[in-house]
Amino acid sequence: MLTSSWLVTVCALVLAMVISGVLIAAADADVQDAAAYFFARPADFFSAAWDAVWGAYVALFQGAIIDPTASTFTRAVRPLTETMTTSVPLILAGLGLGIGFRAGMFNIGAQGQIILGAIFAGYIGFAFDLPPVLHLLLAVIGAAVGGGLWAGIAGFLKARTGANEVIVTIMLNNIAIYLVGYLLSTKAFQREGSNNPISPPVGGNAEYPLLLGSGFRLHLGFLLAIAAAVFVWWLMSRSTLGFQFRAVGSNPSAARTAGINVNRVYLLVMMIAGSLAGLAGSAQILGTEKVLTDGVAASFGFDAITVALLGRSKPLGTFFAGLLFGALRAGGFAMQARTGTPIDIVLVVQSLVVLFIAAPPLVRAVFRLPSAGGRGAAPELSAPVVKEAAA
Template sequence: MKKEEQEKNDLGKAFFRKFNKEDGDEPKEKKNFWQSISIPALAILTGLLIGAILIVLTSPRVYEAFAQGFLTGIGTAFNEVYVSYKALLTGAFGDIGKIISALQSGTPHQIRVAINPILESLVVSTPYILTGLAVALGFRAGLFNIGVEGQLFIGAACATFVGYSIKGLPGFIHMPLALLAGMAGGAFWGFIPGFLKAKTGGHEVINTIMMNYIAFRLTEWLLTGPMTRQGAGSMPVSPVIEKSAEIPQFFPSPIRFHLGFFMALAAAWLIWWLLFKTTWGLNLRTVGTNPRAAKYAGLSTVKTTIMGMSLSGALAGMAGAVQTLAINRSMAIGLSSGYGFDSIALALIGNNHPLGVVLSSLLFGSLRNGATRMMVVSRIPIDIVSVIQAIILMLVAAPGIIQAIYHLKDLKTGDNKVFLSGWGGKA
């Protein structure tokens, strides 16, 4: 009681404690940590459950079984879910039995084949980590970057261009150069809406969506015109990049695990450091959470907005660059499969924290990779992952629903509130 009174007296101190929540190391904060974990965990569980219900509801075999009898129906329903989710798991993390026997046999080749699903999950996660970081960084600055898809396209195009047009450079120069070109392209594509937001108040949500479509048309034109590969047939595709521009893969084909994964982790660490260990990051977060306070403190919203969007774009551009330089090795029109919206979900599920983004990206990268196998085994379309993702995002964004479902007491859910301005540019 007394302590509380003291805190009330010292409002400034209380404010600062609240403000620097991330660095707090009191036991109370630890409890909050577990409480803030419980919402995402329950959300993921619920999402997977609803996915199972969807599988059962859309399976003709279950209906046939129910026609034979109630118990057969229930049995088939559980069997259907079991088979599908087992395929999902082995697709994502490999078959445990196979991994053990491969480890016992001791031949490197067999071990590599056995653990390939895990490695492939990491490969699939890589672009999600980078695009998720891009969105999270934007949210931290109070900006909603829906333009990740377009920035990724532009980044990929720039990286590809540098990758195939420059010849005769050594790898340790050419590859970073192509990567930087991709980041620069993405940064430029993010800079434009950032600049417009800061200088004219044009809302970034609309502007980034418009920039997406401009990027699609632009790359379409590039790939059918200036950047097209001669004699490639009807599908527009760019020339193949030089060997020296490739991001190396660690193992022989078909294992695609590549250096880009570690680059993504490094980027996550860097963003964490920038956000939470530098003055620049503190300013950015202040502008993001409380623009009015930032203004009184004399921080420049204009600079932060432009920098935030550019850096966010650079991360998205890096995702495009990594994907082309490490995996595709050339650019085709059907490059991206909805990273733009997925990354928003991943950033929010990860509470806009770099570590959270990495974890949620790993989860969904694995789910997506596993779903490919699930599609082969039990003919369940891969898009079920999107449905599950949407449900998890909904539950994470509205913890009230989880509390209602599981009869939880009012939880302190950490600060997963996102502060965004309305169309008019007002807070």
């Protein structure tokens, strides 16, 4: 999956959109009515199907990118800013998962790591009253530490006992979900005077500043996501540590022979990945939600798996994949409101993308693309090459 060409990725997305278009047409009432007399007037059926699909995707675009029908410029460009805002946790968590994938570790615990990051950042945000810059900085660092420590549990168990990180991170996801629910029932986290599972709002000094003023929700977390993408690029492409990560992911035995401490790599990979997912939690609680709830992570941790796969676990690809899925989330509500198309169609698109990204041979067969042995394939790192990482 990670060595497929960009063409395969684009074709997988196109195929997902086409199949989703069929489902949109099938769910449309006018299409269903026209299907009843299809053989008498087939043109009516195809016209209704085209109108349904075109209308849904136009509404999706207007709700995610720009709405030319809006009365003011602010309203017209607000969809784009909403896409950017929604993409922040997806990008940050996707970058962390991508590091794990390239290191040969299938970390699917971003959901729990986001929650722990939100818990740490949220508590620092509402329990302390600190100066503006310092308060935000400590809350962000707390989010990174919380996510890193939570993911480090899986890395430690992998390094010391060989425990499968997939099973461990799944269990840690569930523990995190119940943990935040419990904490929100305690005096330290529950809002005073309320019996609902919701924390006090974070202090204003701990909030991410808005980038475009009060008329938009876009906050400083988007710039943090850009900085994180640059950092991951440098880490994986320009640093010795990143080369060790890639070497272990390509061939752990050869890496161990070359003198790389593979167990140390497992621990570091998970802690760095968890820290990035924890920052995604900070984007939620310090940027958009402003309070800690049991649904603070939404489904960002699971969607980030798709983002990392669609971006081929590369920083630039993950960044744009996060923007794409942010657009699907932001535009899905507009599509439902304007055309009556079920918002679940957006989930279908995401699921189909996962399906086709996970099956490159199927995409190549549909579009008659060259096999994986062509220019899109990346060679494995051999043992002699891996020795460079020990230098």
